Amino acid sequence: MTKLLLIEDDCETAEELRAELADRGFEVEWSASGTEGLDMARSSRPEIMIVDRLLPGMDGLTVIEALRKDQVRTPVLVLSALGAVDDRVRGLRMGGDDYLTKPFALVELLARVEALLRRPVDSRETTLRVGPLELDLIERTAKRGDRAIDLLPREFRLLEYMMQRSGQLLTRAMLLEEVWNYKFVPATNLVDVHMGRLRHKVDGPSESPMIRNVRGAGFILSVGQ
Known part of the structure; x- marks a missing residue:
């Protein structure tokens, strides 16, 4: 079982999260105060924390x-x-790996926890x-050379996922699961629509294309195509 430490002072919220996380197979420890939570984090060494x-x-x-x-990288x-935005940025700069605003849907919290567990602990790149192409994960900004790229939240997540796997073929099923959090592959052109918009923003008219559609297979982001 994955050991998770929850530090949350609202008892109702904590009980709801503990029950849901336990149902998903997590071993949940809970603290209602920051001081006690810090001591628990140091002594029990959880695999992931919600604070x-x-x-x-x-x-x-x-x-x-x-x-x-x-040097605890949990x-x-x-x-x-x-x-x-300023508060979210501060949370990330202080060492948080992800930030979720209340009220939130439990399904989104679970998806974010799962995503953090898939991420290598030592990979805390901020850029x-x-x-x-450059993506600032804290400021949530993107640019290509000196040209700023204005991205919607889903486009930002899509580009982040592709940049973390540059040069790799990414199938539509992979993108639907990792970027949209689908647990099945629906009959939809959702990926193609968003990818078309993203390509239009990333690859300017006079620029060498970086996002390539591999017909019948998926998409690749790379340099020098």
Whole structure:
């Protein structure tokens, strides 16, 4: 069983999360305060953590910062009722790996936890680069050379996934599962529509194309096609 530490002071929220996570096969430990949660994180060494932003005793971001100073690289999903961009950016800069604003759907929280568990613990890049393409994962900005690229949230996630796997053939089924969190492959042109928009933004008229459609197979992002 995957050991998960939940640090959440709202008892109703905590009980709901504990029950759902236990049903999904997680071994859940719970703390209602930042100070106790930090001690538990240091002693029990969970494989993943869910930490509320505002906690009694010690702020959630302070808990995360203290763990990072101890070289503890455990993935952390930050929960918060504070949804401003600046607050999300601060949460990521303090060492959080992902940020979910309250109220949230349980299915989204579970998808984010699963995604963090799939990510190598030592891969905390804050900027992705493939050739002239650059993606800032904290500021949520993209550019190709000196040209800024304005991306919608789903386009950003799609490009992030492709850049992390540059040069690899990515099938539509892979993209539907990893980017859209589908657990089945529906009969839809969803990927093609979004990919068309993304290609239009990434590959300018006078620029060498970086996103290529491999007919009948999927898509590849690479340099020098």
